[in-house]
Amino acid sequence: MIPPSSLAQPVMFTQTRALLPGIMLCGVIAIAATFVSEHYGGPQFLYALLMGIAFHFLADSEKCQPGIELSAKKLVRFGVALLGARIVASDVSDLGLAGVGALIGAVALTIGFGILMARLLGLPSMLGLLSGGGTGICGISATLAISSTLPATRENERYTLLTAIGIAIFSTLAMVLYPLIVKHAGLSTAEAGLFLGGSIHDVAQVVGAGLIISPEVGDAATLAKMFRVAMLMPVVVILALTFHAERKKTATAGSKTPILPMFLVVFAGLAALNSLGLLSHQVVEASSTVSRWCLVTSIAALGVKTSLEKLAELGWKPIVLMSSEAIFIAGYMLLVVYLGRVFGA
Incomplete structure (x- = not known):
């Protein structure tokens, strides 16, 4: 009789072999996107997306x-x-306290604004939730995290x-x-x-924008941004609980859907x-390096899965939605700064 352990090894080998071509494809796209970003500038995630779409x-x-x-689906988590x-x-x-309150307000209000704006434009609320969460919290990382709870x-x-x-x-x-707005408005370092x-979506762009002005502004901007990143946890927990029943309906037969996904616990x-x-x-x-590689590889995979024709079917409304969200959070933060001047004087 053949031992069960000896049967398990060929099965695992077969499963791994079946996964390798797709994983290697997405990994190579991620490496290429990173190389272009590091040597010629520009957003790493955007390059991974566009290169991935080319391999649709x-x-x-x-x-x-x-x-x-x-x-x-798995690497993103x-x-x-x-x-x-x-x-x-x-x-x-x-x-x-004032800064914490302002940043919590930025996250909550931008998500709410995104959902409301999506409805006004006749777009799905899910798109408003994803774009509002991505704009309000930490860009593409937040978008992928929110998506994994839907x-x-x-x-x-x-x-x-x-x-x-x-x-x-x-x-x-x-x-x-x-x-340019910072210089025109004469804002202090804080x-x-x-x-x-x-107000800026992704961590890398926040650091870049701050360092354009000065190292001190870069440090202050990074601190504010990292608090927004920390807001990812409570937001995703709330969404995981909200959409738990719907996730169970779309889960594959026989698989368990925990109330809180394991990646949130970790x-x-x-x-x-x-x-x-x-x-x-x-x-x-x-951890940060491995996390970024996982997210870049995952976004490359999403690019490969996406047809430009299907994206084009959505039309101009998503552009209006995301630009209005960017304007909203920037306007909100400028208002917070000016109110701080008035009441802090």
Whole structure:
């Protein structure tokens, strides 16, 4: 009689072999996007998206499809889980009560504005939720995290990719334009940091915009931005609980759908450990690097799965939606800065 363990090894080998072509395809796209971004500038995620779309013809390939699906759905959760290592609770005290309140308001109001604006434009509320969450919290990382709590449907995948493309574009525009607003408005270092960190979508663009002005503004902007990243946890927990029943309906037969996905538990655990000072700098850096690679590979997979024709069917309204969300959060943060001047004087 053949031992069960000897049967398990060929099965695992066969499954791994089936996944490799798709995973390697998405990995190569992620490496190429990273190379172009590091050597020629520009947003890494946007390059991964566009390069992935160029390989859409492989989306239905029997060899590549399993690995592409795994990269699009599983890697994103692993990447988001590791983001928890970047959260430090002590950063909250450095912002002050007014700053914390303003940033919480920015996240909540932008998500609400996105849902409302989507309805006014006749777009699905899910698109408003994804784009509002991505704009209000931490860009593409938040979009992917929110998407993982929603029912796994083709429509939600399209909305996720569309949001990721829009956020990559508007975040890059903000990095270039918002420092000009800071100089024109004569904002102080603290005000500039709060405005940039509270209104620009992605962490990398926040750092870039701050450093355009000065290293001090860069540090202040990064602090404000990291608090917005920390808001990802409560928002995603709320959404996971809200959409739990709907996720169960779209789950594959026989699979269990936990109330809180495991990646959220890991995210919270890493955030707690880092806040207690139990994670070394090397561990935090390694977690951030692995997280970014997972997210870039996942967004490349989403690009491969997406047809430009289907995106074009959505028309001009999503552009209006995401541009209005970017204007809303920037206007809100400028209002916060000016109110701080009035009441702080």
